[in-house]
Amino acid sequence: MNAIQPPSYTPNLMFSHLGFAVSDLGRMEDFYTRVLGFTVTDRGEVLGMDLVFLSRDPMDHHQIVLVSGRPDNLPPNPYHPQFGSLINQISFRVSSLQALRELHEILVSENVQNIMVGNHGIAWSIYCHDPDGNNLEFFVDTEWYFPQPFLIPLDLSKTDEEIIAETEKFSREQEGFEMYADWRDRIGRRMHRYNPNI
Ligand SMILES: [Fe+2]
Numbered sequence: 004m005n006a007i008q009p010p011s012y013t014p015n016l017m018f019s020h021l022g023f024a025v026s027d028l029g030r031m032e033d034f035y036t037r038v039l040g041f042t043v044t045d046r047g048e049v050l051g052m053d054l055v056f057l058s059r060d061p062m063d064h065h066q067i068v069l070v071s072g073r074p075d076n077l078p079p080n081p082y083h084p085q086f087g088s089l090i091n092q093i094s095f096r097v098s099s100l101q102a103l104r105e106l107h108e109i110l111v112s113e114n115v116q117n118i119m120v121g122n123h124g125i126a127w128s129i130y131c132h133d134p135d136g137n138n139l140e141f142f143v144d145t146e147w148y149f150p151q152p153f154l155i156p157l158d159l160s161k162t163d164e165e166i167i168a169e170t171e172k173f174s175r176e177q178e179g180f181e182m183y184a185d186w187r188d189r190i191g192r193r194m195h196r197y198n199p200n201i
Contacts, residue, residue, distance in 0.1 A: 022068035023090060023137065028053055030134045031069050038113050039095075041067065067093075073135060085119055085130055087138045092130070094140035100163045103127060103143050107159055122157040124149055124174045125183060127166065145170055148186035149177035 025031045032055050035041045041057040044064055048054070052072055056065035080088045097103050110118055110131050117132040126142040133139055147170070157166070174180055181189075 019063055020066045020068065021090075021093070022065075022070050023093075024073040025069045025071060025135050026073040026075070027134060028055060028069060028071050031055075032057075034134050035067065035069070038109060038115070085117055085138055087136075090137060092138045092140045094142060097141050097143050100127060100143055100159075100166060103129060103141060104159050106141055120157045120159055121154045122166075122170060123151065124153050124170060124177065125151060127157055127170070144183065145174070146183050147171060147174035148181050148183045149174055150179045153177075 032043065035057050036043060041059050043055055044058050045056040046054060052070050054071075055069040057067045057069065058065050060066060078088055080086045080091075086092060097106060107118070107120065107129055110129065115131045115133075116136075117130070117138070119130040121128045121130065123142075124145065125148050126144050128140050128142040130138060130140050145167075159166075161169075
């Protein structure tokens, strides 16, 4: 029996944005705007901190806010240097494998550090570091679900057809496999059970 009692009422929460402290605001703004295509929606100073608001969606005033004040000499993640020591990852959905491939070319040509391309079965991903060393992920959802975590290398020089075929094959062999759409139905009912108002 589950010991956690669901709350009797929880307002709907939709994740919108995050802010993180940066060491070099100008360099970070350049990377997020010029390389990743964000628009600066506002900027200014509050409580002694410099802020740059960034968005790629007019429905969100900001999806990311860069704020001065990152401490010097933050210790690295003790388990794996790819991943952040405080924020493990900041992840962006990409529309297609081809878009992921194009992004990979941009990251390589911009000499972005710590590029790691991986296959989660449920998603194809590129990880890399932004200029401050934060771990970013860009991913495309697949149509298949099996229990996570799972991570093996992905070769983006293969064709879409090859990547899709081999990913579907090993995904279907995993214990707990189901179509991602079926998993979404199932998990969605569990989520909604806690909130009858959505
Ligand atoms: Fe992720």
